[in-house]
Amino acid sequence: MRLVIATCSVDYSGRLNAHLPLATRVLMLKQDGSLLVHSDGGSYKPLNWMSPPCFLTVHEPDDDLVAQGVSQVWQVTQAKTSDMLVVAIHEIHGELEHELGEDPGLIKEGVEAHLQRLLADNIEELGDGFTLVRREFMTAVGPVDVLARDADGNTVAVEIKRRGDIDGVEQLTRYLELLNRDPHFAPVTGVFAAQEIKPQARKLAEDRGIRCLVLDYERLTGIDDSQGRLF
Amino acid sequence: MRLVIATCSVDYSGRLNAHLPLATRVLMLKQDGSLLVHSDGGSYKPLNWMSPPCFLTVHEPDDDLVAQGVSQVWQVTQAKTSDMLVVAIHEIHGELEHELGEDPGLIKEGVEAHLQRLLADNIEELGDGFTLVRREFMTAVGPVDVLARDADGNTVAVEIKRRGDIDGVEQLTRYLELLNRDPHFAPVTGVFAAQEIKPQARKLAEDRGIRCLVLDYERLTGIDDSQGRLF
DNA sequence: GTGTTAATTTCGGCT
DNA sequence: AGCCGAAGTTAACAC
Numbered sequence: 001m002r003l004v005i006a007t008c009s010v011d012y013s014g015r016l017n018a019h020l021p022l023a024t025r026v027l028m029l030k031q032d033g034s035l036l037v038h039s040d041g042g043s044y045k046p047l048n049w050m051s052p053p054c055f056l057t058v059h060e061p062d063d064d065l066v067a068q069g070v071s072q073v074w075q076v077t078q079a080k081t082s083d084m085l086v087v088a089i090h091e092i093h094g095e096l097e098h099e100l101g102e103d104p105g106l107i108k109e110g111v112e113a114h115l116q117r118l119l120a121d122n123i124e125e126l127g128d129g130f131t132l133v134r135r136e137f138m139t140a141v142g143p144v145d146v147l148a149r150d151a152d153g154n155t156v157a158v159e160i161k162r163r164g165d166i167d168g169v170e171q172l173t174r175y176l177e178l179l180n181r182d183p184h185f186a187p188v189t190g191v192f193a194a195q196e197i198k199p200q201a202r203k204l205a206e207d208r209g210i211r212c213l214v215l216d217y218e219r220l221t222g223i224d225d226s227q228g229r230l231f
Numbered sequence: 232m233r234l235v236i237a238t239c240s241v242d243y244s245g246r247l248n249a250h251l252p253l254a255t256r257v258l259m260l261k262q263d264g265s266l267l268v269h270s271d272g273g274s275y276k277p278l279n280w281m282s283p284p285c286f287l288t289v290h291e292p293d294d295d296l297v298a299q300g301v302s303q304v305w306q307v308t309q310a311k312t313s314d315m316l317v318v319a320i321h322e323i324h325g326e327l328e329h330e331l332g333e334d335p336g337l338i339k340e341g342v343e344a345h346l347q348r349l350l351a352d353n354i355e356e357l358g359d360g361f362t363l364v365r366r367e368f369m370t371a372v373g374p375v376d377v378l379a380r381d382a383d384g385n386t387v388a389v390e391i392k393r394r395g396d397i398d399g400v401e402q403l404t405r406y407l408e409l410l411n412r413d414p415h416f417a418p419v420t421g422v423f424a425a426q427e428i429k430p431q432a433r434k435l436a437e438d439r440g441i442r443c444l445v446l447d448y449e450r451l452t453g454i455d456d457s458q459g460r461l462f
Numbered sequence: 463g464t465g466t467t468a469a470t471t472t473c474g475g476c477t
Numbered sequence: 478a479g480c481c482g483a484a485g486t487t488a489a490c491a492c
Contacts, residue, residue: 001257001271003234005329015470016342021335026232028257031271039334040232040262043282043487047337049275051470083470096327098236100255103270106278110247112483142481162483166466170401171482198465246485276472282485314485343468373466374491393468397481402467429480 002029005094006087010037010048014083020047022090027074029056031100035076035085050085054078061088110217116145116160118220119193123148125220126156126191126213141174155179155188164194164212169205176210233260236325237318241268241279245314251278253321258305260287262331266307266316281316285309292319347376347391349451350424354379356451357387357422357444372405386410386419395425395443400436407441 004027010020020037025047028036032052039047054076061070065088074087116135119125123132129151137147137157146158157179159172172190179188190210192201195217202212235258241251251268256278259267263283270278285307292301296319305318347366350356354363360382368378368388377389388410390403403421410419421441423432426448433443 001236001269003236003257003327005232005234005327005331012470017340018470019338021338023334024329024331025334026234026259026331028259028269034274036269036275038232038259038267040331041283041334043265044267044275044277044280045469045471045487046275047334049470051274051472052272081470093329094327096234096236096325098255098324100236100257100271103254103256103272103278104252107250107252108247108485109249110485162485167398167401167482170398200465243485249485274472275470276486280485282487312485339470342470369491398467431481 001031001098001100003027003096004029004092006089007091007093008037008087008089010088011086012048012050012084013086014078014081018048024093027087033076035074035087037087048085050076050078050083053080054083112160112162115162115193115195115215115217115220118217118224119158119160119215120146122220122223125215126158126193127151130156139175139178141178142171144175144179150189155185156191157188158191158193160215161192161194162196164192164197164201166198166201166204168192168194169201169208169210172205172210173208232262232329232331234258234327235260235323237320238322238324239268239318239320241319242317243279243281243315244317245309245312249279255324258318264307266305266318268318279316281307281309281314284311285314343391343393346393346424346426346446346448346451349448349455350389350391350446351377353451353454356446357389358382361387370406370409372409373402375406375410381420386416387422388419389422389424391446392423392425393427395423395428395432397429397432397435399423399425400432400439400441403436403441404439 007024009022012018026038033055034052035050036046037048057075059073061073069090070088072089076085120135123130131149133147135146137144144157145160148156150156157175159168161168176190179185192205192210193213193215195215197212205212238255240253243249257269264286265283266281267277268279288306290304292304300321301319303320307316351366354361362380364378368375375388376391379387381387388406390399392399407421410416422444423436423441424444424446426446428443436443
């Protein structure tokens with residue numbers, strides 16, 4: 001890992017063309033040759049970058065560039081896609097280098113997979129008398145997140161999202177169309193379950209007779225924990 | 232901008248919970264108080280981070296943490312969402328600080344907007360005798376990228392994507408449903424145009440009678456340039 | 463300000 | 478290896 005604070009201009013050419021005018025920025029050069037160009041604001045996304053696998057070559061600037069004040073040129077190229085990032089460095093203000101080694105990586109908790117498990121474990125959240133058929137029920141158009149039966153024994157397909165968007169409703173609609181063509185399942189109703197449901201998504205779902213259910217991750221975790229303690 | 236190379240463990244709590252075990256990493260502390268935790272690999276995405284607006288407070292570790300080898304604790308909090316990132320620093324291996332100032336920002340060329348302009352300028356790419364009605368034609372369910380007429384004078388709605396995914400087909404389908412309900416436009420056919428069309432998206436589109444068209448950005452730019460020179 | 467869509471998306475899982 | 482879907486997505490743009 002090498003960190004350089006430098007006044008530079010940057011040009012990217014690849015899937016699109018992009019240019020950064022002369023300014024002072026952070027250059028983060030990783031072990032795999034990849035390079036990030038960061039400013040002192042924005043979010044975690046760099047102003048410009050080159051993804052691995054790629055490699056850096058450092059050039060001496062030609063006379064024209066020297067006349068413009070360029071002291072060195074970093075060229076980062078990706079073998080496969082022929083993407084290229086060129087950094088024209090005018091002045092280096094600081095530098096820091098250190099061997100980091102492999103990172104053990106991030107451990108996450110609370111994503112869609114957990115919501116799905118929590119709802120499957122607490123299937124009565126869907127309504128009294130509901131029973132779980134199975135999670136990740138495969139169909140020709142993809143896996144239904146949760147398949148259940150209601151108190152009358154009718155099949156219910158559940159699509160689970162962290163954030164309920166219009167896409168999720170479309171997805172569930174495709175599953176329902178397919179399942180309702182199968183006499184083994186029909187009639188199948190749909191439930192769109194998410195931690196947060198966007199108004200447009202709710203409207204589309206309800207227009208199509210799909211029930212919307214807002215999931216409270218914290219509460220479901222609580223139920224799960226207390227059940228774990230009691231039984 | 233402050234850059235620190237440190238051996239640390241990190242805990243995030245907010246929209247989800249996440250943990251990074253003890254390892255040596257780069258801490259990038261930006262002017263707005265935001266913090267990025269980078270490893271020496273991966274892509275431009277940090278292992279963990281805190282988005283602005285937020286602020287950093289540095290704590291002395293309590294006796295337990297000192298016993299574990301922690302020398303200082305960085306706590307980054309976001310006022311609104313109550314998200315929190317806690318970095319337990321064991322050892323600092325290097326540090327670099329510099330005032331960067333505002334960045335002029337990135338200038339891009341070659342995104343979806345350009346594809347749309349190129350296709351509108353070269354509407355005969357859709358077929359002989361096609362004419363442009365207008366770009367960004369507003370409807371109740373969103374803007375149709377390009378509205379055109381074919382050689383017979385029938386309306387054609389075009390959805391343009393850089394990468395043609397199933398979502399784009401659904402989007403175009405919604406526009407077509409709406410436009411075909413309007414006797415002023417009906418019958419309306421659809422064209423799904425993209426630089427790259429995924430097989431599933433192509434299948435769904437063709438099932439629904441939507442024509443797929445692969446756009447060659449380089450070639451269209453060439454046509455545009457030569458027309459610019461000739462006329 | 464709110465909502466919708468694109469992104470040089472990246473990342474993980476599964477076929 | 479390729480395809481598909483989620484993401485603490487973030488960022489730009491329209492209403």
